[in-house]
Amino acid sequence: MCMTGRVGRTGKTARGGAQSSAGDLLELVRSGRAVTRGALQQMTGLSRATVGQRLDRLFRAGWLREGAGGPVDSPLGGRPAVTLEFDGSHAVVLAADLDTRHARAAVLTLTGEILAEHSGTLVVEDGPEAVLAELGRWFARLLDQAGHRPEEVCGIGLGVPGPVDSETGQVIQPPMMTGWDGYDIRGRLSRAFTEHTGAPAVPVLVDNDANLMAYGEQRTGHPDCAAFVLVKVSTGIGAGVVVDGALYRGIDGGAGDIGHIRVGTDALCRCGSYGCLAAVASGGAV
The missing domain is CATH 1.10.10.10 (Winged helix-like DNA-binding domain superfamily/Winged helix DNA-binding domain)
Structure with a gap:
């Protein structure tokens, strides 16, 4: 919208x-x-x-x-x-989109061209230690497939299905990410990259998946749109809001966490509450 x-x-x-x-x-x-x-x-x-x-x-x-x-x-x-x-050729970036039960990872040029990608089962309930370590292994294999040295990586981006504190990169009370609350995702993913490639640590950006989808869509498809909203319906429901070219996050990064708005039903949500929008309209509920 x-x-x-x-x-x-x-x-x-x-x-x-x-x-x-x-x-x-x-x-x-x-x-x-x-x-x-x-x-x-x-x-x-x-x-x-x-x-x-x-x-x-x-x-x-x-x-x-x-x-x-x-x-x-x-x-x-x-x-x-x-x-x-x-000059989009002097480095590459790594990116991963983590959902509740699967993930997608890729090596990209600085202009967004996908050089190699992989998707597979990755369960967030297994905890951040196991999940981020596995992403490190995926990244190492993808770089080999793309024909790029790990030293060419200038950064890693990770989208997660929960509200994120943009200052720390930590998820804040995520309803579908048990064991991730307050975890140092940036530090662990950077170490996993180093452990599996032998390359020096690189910066890691962590944000809510709907935020990243909204920002990318607005930047590439609707750059003149002053107020842009993207709604993601998957295991849960979330939204990304872009105002005047910048993400609008709200308190604790939860501005787009619309899946837990009460809608007058007695259905039990995965977050433990009753009556959430996600309990009746998410992919899992449908």
Whole structure:
């Protein structure tokens, strides 16, 4: 569901002016909103020297490369401006979607192209130690299938069927993830990756699965939608909410946890309560 209307934006980056970081510049180039040095100066208000310094960091790290000459930046003429391009080939990412009884994992390029993937049975009730260790094994096999070295991985993303504290990456009182409440998912999955590949630890992002689905759908399919809601119906029911291009999480990450809204029925839900929406309308209930 989408409420139409242009997402409110100014001519500056979200952080604006002298506070615009190298990451902000990278996002401007990747989104196509500014693909020359001159355009970056205009969008951020940064000086030419500061833009150059921050671009140098991105070039050294492999995130950007120079493309063909584009339109002349100056109205006075001169040489064509060198365009800047996001380099999606210098690294890969690992991603996994964990449901209550199965999971899907993949190796992807930085532009989202799937290089190798695997799905299979993985039961969250077996607990985080066993499940995350198995994901580490899956990742190692997938990298081998994709022909990429573990050292090329720059990060791991994991979607889970429960509310997530975005600051800690921990699930908060998940109704369908017994034994996961407050568990250090980021740390354990990073260690599992290292244990099964021998590569150094990499950053791990953990979020609610419906949140990630909503964010990805809004970014790729409906970038001009100011308020976007995606509802996921599986073993449970959840929703992801995106407002002005950012996830709306609510208290303890539970803004989209609509499966446990009371709907006036005496059906027993998996969470232990009676009358939840998920007890009558989820995949398991149907």
